[in-house]
Amino acid sequence: EVQLVESGGGLVKPGGSLRLSCAASGFTFSSYTMNWVRQAPGKGLEWVSSISSSTSYIYYADSVKGRFTISKDTARNSVYLQMNSLSAEDTAVYYCARDPNTSGWSDDTFDIWGQGTMVTVSS
Amino acid sequence: DIQMTQSPSSLSASVGDRVTITCRASQSISSYLNWYHQKPGKAPKLLIYAASSLQSGVPSRFSGSGSGTDFTLTISNLQPEDFATYYCQQSYSTPVTFGGGTKVEIK
Secondary structure (H helix, E strand, C coil): CCEEEEECCEEECCCCCEEEEEEEECCCHHHCCEEEEEECCCCCEEEEEEECCCCCCEEECCCCCCCEEEEEEHHHCEEEEEECCCCHHHCEEEEEEECCCCCCCCCCCCCEECCCEEEEECC | CCCEEEECCEEEECCCCCEEEEEEECCCCCCCEEEEEECCCCCCEEEEECCCEECCCCCCCEEEEEECCEEEEEECCCCHHHCCEEEEEECCCCCCEECCCEEEEEC
């Protein structure tokens, strides 16, 4: 079964850090661009970051640039999101999502999603 | 960034109804438009990609159309499991952006 499972969310104080993980299974992880998408409570969806299959292309939303770092470990079939200098505006459910294109390029489409992990930034 | 505007923001419909949701891009995005739906407490699910292509496993009552700046998602014969929030998303340029969502509720 194709699956993405996020972990690492929790309660963190403003200015703090958190590292999210997303474990992939059921597909050839190394062939896909992976993404993080977040959703603040009661709000819509916001793309956060993407990393290409080769890790050659990494992109961030302006709202997190300079504070968040995406990475992947192909041996562990996992993608990570290191989040620093967190603020209340970062409070959201964070989803890991797969791009379906395996050619090395990205379709910027999200065909498989994890169940999400909640990040709450509060003092 | 490309702004995506959905309308309506919510609607009430009955089982068996035909429902249409529109999405407008702030600039032309060709056919780089995807549709998702999301049920409460669940992850979004891809329904339509490239404006009109049905994702594998998605029922044929879902259809998409449009190109350029104006797009439509149509659900024919609305089923109980279709009550959810629907989002459009442009995949034309980074950063990808989503519409604000359309909540489809039971009348």
